[in-house]
Amino acid sequence: MSPIALQRSHSIATIGADGIGPEVIDAAVQVLKKLAQLDGSFELAFENYDWSSETYKKTGKYIPDGGLEKLKKHDAILFGAVGAPDVPDHISLWGLRLAICQPFQQFANVRPTKIFRGTESPLRKAQPGDLDWVIVRENSEGEYAGQGGRSHRGLPWETATEVSIYTRHCVERLMRFAFETAQKRPRKFITVVTKSNAQRNGMVMWDEIAVEVAKEFPDVKWDKMLVDAMTCRMVLDPKSLDTIVATNLQADILSDLAAALAGSIGIAPTSNLDPTRQNPSMFEPIHGSAFDITGKGVANPVATFWTASEMLIWLGEDDAAKKMMDAVEAVTERGVRTKDLGGNATTKEVTNAVCEELKTMFGAATAKKV
Numbered sequence: 001m002s003p004i005a006l007q008r009s010h011s012i013a014t015i016g017a018d019g020i021g022p023e024v025i026d027a028a029v030q031v032l033k034k035l036a037q038l039d040g041s042f043e044l045a046f047e048n049y050d051w052s053s054e055t056y057k058k059t060g061k062y063i064p065d066g067g068l069e070k071l072k073k074h075d076a077i078l079f080g081a082v083g084a085p086d087v088p089d090h091i092s093l094w095g096l097r098l099a100i101c102q103p104f105q106q107f108a109n110v111r112p113t114k115i116f117r118g119t120e121s122p123l124r125k126a127q128p129g130d131l132d133w134v135i136v137r138e139n140s141e142g143e144y145a146g147q148g149g150r151s152h153r154g155l156p157w158e159t160a161t162e163v164s165i166y167t168r169h170c171v172e173r174l175m176r177f178a179f180e181t182a183q184k185r186p187r188k189f190i191t192v193v194t195k196s197n198a199q200r201n202g203m204v205m206w207d208e209i210a211v212e213v214a215k216e217f218p219d220v221k222w223d224k225m226l227v228d229a230m231t232c233r234m235v236l237d238p239k240s241l242d243t244i245v246a247t248n249l250q251a252d253i254l255s256d257l258a259a260a261l262a263g264s265i266g267i268a269p270t271s272n273l274d275p276t277r278q279n280p281s282m283f284e285p286i287h288g289s290a291f292d293i294t295g296k297g298v299a300n301p302v303a304t305f306w307t308a309s310e311m312l313i314w315l316g317e318d319d320a321a322k323k324m325m326d327a328v329e330a331v332t333e334r335g336v337r338t339k340d341l342g343g344n345a346t347t348k349e350v351t352n353a354v355c356e357e358l359k360t361m362f363g364a365a366t367a368k369k370v
């Protein structure tokens with residue numbers, strides 16, 4: 001068999017969508033193509049889907065009929081951000097992002113955070129290594145289950161309900177996934193976050209399920225926090241945390257705080273995983289479409305690079321994923337940073353610098369072998 005026949009191939013759907021989404025996805029595709037070319041042991045086939053608020057405004061739909069079936073044939077989805085100033089946010093979010101996450105049962109949302117070398121945390125004493133967390137967010141139900149309604153619209157007695165749904169099935173599978181995540185990390189330590197003092201039903205069930213699942217992982221140490229106290233611990237004692245698990249809404253908020261504490265929302269990645277692998281998983285930066293900087297060429301692409309690296313790990317390309325992160329961190333350390341990280345580089349300059357760094361790294365590796 002020729003070496004070419006042995007090459008691994010991964011089919012990636014890209015959906016840049018809105019605002020800076022297409023800008024950071026283009027940057028990530030450029031780096032991924034360079035990485036695959038330099039590595040030579042795998043190839044990536046990209047197919048772009050032009051689904052956005054623009055298509056919604058033209059056609060009334062974010063995802064055309066049959067769109068999800070097309071998406072399902074890919075190995076992974078690389079997603080930018082959805083949201084436009086002239087479309088209500090709940091329409092855009094439910095029309096595109098949640099319309100993929102929910103039917104594809106991407107129930108585990110994984111959000112690592114760390115301080116990159118060469119960047120600064122707004123926390124005075126936190127250095128690279130002091131804040132190194134993975135937040136695992138329930139991604140299929142909870143506060144974002146979409147249950148509820150509105151009646152008596154516009155009248156003084158108008159009523160709206162937003163019902164949080166917690167099912168044993170979904171909490172157990174997520175809790176187990178979170179403990180497995182903690183088990184794979186060196187510290188083997190997880191903090192379970194709830195609000196079981198005020199929310200005495202669903203959150204108490206979360207706590208009980210944590211106790212049950214913890215018994216399956218005797219090598220994982222764990223503790224628990226109420227979500228309000230957790231915000232203080234994240235700021236005052238970041239070293240005391242490692243893996244964190246929380247509900248859909250709580251972890252959504254905590255992970256934005258985590259990104260800011262690590263230096264910028266512009267560096268933080270997300271994986272929306274279907275751990276059963278029956279559906280493709282979706283990888284996206286945490287940030288949104290950032291209307292204020294769209295089209296200016298200054299969006300930080302690092303969150304999407306880290307996202308792409310997480311995607312490579314999911315696809316089994318661990319070595320390439322590590323090289324990508326090493327290259328990104330070498331670039332931040334050299335001071336090639338966008339404005340949100342205190343620098344003045346453009347998206348393009350950071351992207352080109354990462355590609356150059358990869359070339360140097362692969363060159364050095366080849367020279368060593370020779």
Ligand SMILES: NC(=O)c1ccc[n+]([C@@H]2O[C@H](COP(=O)([O-])OP(=O)(O)OC[C@H]3O[C@@H](n4cnc5c(N)ncnc54)[C@H](O)[C@@H]3O)[C@@H](O)[C@H]2O)c1
Pocket residue numbers: 020080081082083084085089093097265266267284286287288289290291292293298299300301303338340
């Ligand atoms: N997953 C998603 O698609 C997603 C997530 C969050 C928000 N949104 C949507 O995005 C829109 C804007 O939301 P928002 O303003 O609350 O959040 P946002 O993340 O878009 O922006 C918040 C702030 O962070 C800055 N920022 C974000 N990403 C950056 C990057 N890569 N580099 C440099 N700076 C960056 C922005 O300039 C802005 O000042 C809304 O429509 C919202 O619904 C979408």
